Amino acid sequence: MNTSRPALPRATAVAAVALLAAGCSGHSQLTATPHVLLTSGVYQGKSWSVYGWEQGGQLCMAVDGPGDPTASGVASAGACGFDEKNPSSGYYASGPGPGDSYVNYGPLPSRATQIRVATKEILPTRPFPAGKQLPAGRYWIQIIPKDWPLPANGKVVSPKPLDASGRQVAYQDF
Secondary structure: OOOOOOOHHHHHHHHHHHHHHHOHHHHOOEEEEEEEEEEEEEOOOOEEEEEEEEEEEEEEEEEEOOOOOOOOOOOOEEEEEOOOOOOOOOOOEEOOOOOOOOEEEEEEEEOOOEEEEEEEEEEEEEOOOOOOOOOOOOOEEEOOOOOOOHHHHHOOOEEEEEEEOOOOOOOOOO
């Protein structure tokens, strides 16, 4: 199963966010939960946030500038349905990030407490908040500078979820 995601052109990612703002794939009448702020920060002086929500029975996530992803209008990355059921789906998503960066992000099973993104780079994951109408599990985000990977990062690999002992965990559908 191929879990790699090709880089999306900026225009494609902006269009995807516009679809998310209107309701995944234009289905605004589908049942949706409120957007939940998962985490936020600042990169190169630019604010960013990660949001999660459920829409039409699928988990949706978006990386955006400050404010709710449906309101900010800042170019960002968003996706619904993290699975291998549809050609446009996958286990994680990519898109433009804050400043001149790029982002990779997505949901993970509860056991995946870290994720390998390069031969010498492992990132922590965070749990979805309980009681917010999000599935049980964890998520990750990688803000990628233009010059990544550096020699200290090693070679880029397809992201691999790992448990606390460093053993690989299989992706699951969200």
